Amino acid sequence: MAETADQIYARVQAGGDLPAPSITEWDVFPWVVRDGAIAPKPLAPPSPEEPRAGEDGVDCSLCGADLPGVIWQDERWRVKHLKQSGLPLVLVLEPIEHYDLPDLDEHQAAEFGVLTVRIARIVESLPNIARCHAMRIGDGAEHLHMWFLARPKDLLSLRGSFSPDWDDILPPGPADVWRADLAEVARKLATHGGEALI
Ligand SMILES: [Zn+2]
Structure with a gap:
């Protein structure tokens, strides 16, 4: 069961002032x-798009089997975690094969939609998760990653669109939880x- 708000608050208070996370050093910050x-930073002048990691599946770190952190998988999709961070849970849904979002055909899109709803419903059903x-x-x-x-x-x-920032700001909670x-x-x-693989 995820920590209660009171438990998170007490743990963070005991740690003193929170340090600035590494995102503050990203060039897109x-x-x-x-x-x-x-x-706001001054807007940089236009420049050509840079290649994304793993374009066309070349040297894609999200392709392949036996990737770390996978907690669930079927024939075409997997759900994984990354290194534990400040929010109670951060999960990633990915196709096992190399597709970007616009590449999905109608059947794959339907599976993606069903899994997206299912994951959201399951996570929101956990105690202490709003x-x-x-x-x-x-x-x-x-490589598509939701x-x-x-x-x-x-x-x-x-609350709201700053929650990814808080994920970087807050210290991780108890690993067993x-x-x-x-x-x-x-x-x-x-x-x-x-x-289930965990
Ligand atoms: Zn890939």
Whole structure:
């Protein structure tokens, strides 16, 4: 069972001031401090698109079998976790073969939609989780990867589109709690098919 808002709050308070996460050093981070106040960075001039990681499946780190962190898989899709981070759960849904979102045919799109709803429903059914945000960005790697971010119930600072930032800001919670929630999601996904791998 995910930590309660009170447990997260107490743990974070005990750690003192939160350090700035590494995203503040990314070149796409849009804010700077100017004259002592937060301000937008100047817009860079247009430049040609850069290749994304794994374009056309060449040297794609998301292709292949035996990838780390997979908690559930069927013949065509897998759900995995990354390194534990600040939110209670962050999951990624990917096709096993190399497709970007616009590449999916109607049948694959239908499967993608069903799995997206299923994951969101399962994560939102966990105790102490208020919402499961789902998003596909796709500017980094070409291989389709859909993000699911669990937002803790009653922790209203974490609402909305800044929740990925909070995922980087907050320290990870207890690893055994995290793994138990991962296992519960995998178990529930497997009741519809596929195999739980955690
Ligand atoms: Zn790939």
